[in-house]
Amino acid sequence: MSVIYILICISVFVAAMFLILFIKSVKNGQFDDDYTPSVRILYENKAQKNKEKEESTNYKQSKSN
Numbered sequence: 001m002s003v004i005y006i007l008i009c010i011s012v013f014v015a016a017m018f019l020i021l022f023i024k025s026v027k028n029g030q031f032d033d034d035y036t037p038s039v040r041i042l043y044e045n046k047a048q049k050n051k052e053k054e055e056s057t058n059y060k061q062s063k064s065n
Contacts, residue, residue, distance in 0.1 A: 006020065
């Protein structure tokens with residue numbers, strides 16, 4: 001029975017260490033996304049061009065009606 005108490009204490013200690021290390025890594029910016037902002041402009045331009053193309057098509061269709 002005393003082995004169970006020892007294992008519970010060790011598991012709580014390990015879980016606490018993981019939590020502390022996770023919080024520390026978040027504060028240090030380990031999970032910040034540095035790649036997406038540099039490529040976002042490429043995706044935004046494609047989306048904007050598609051939107052402009054749709055608007056011009058809709059305008060042409062409404063003008064012909």
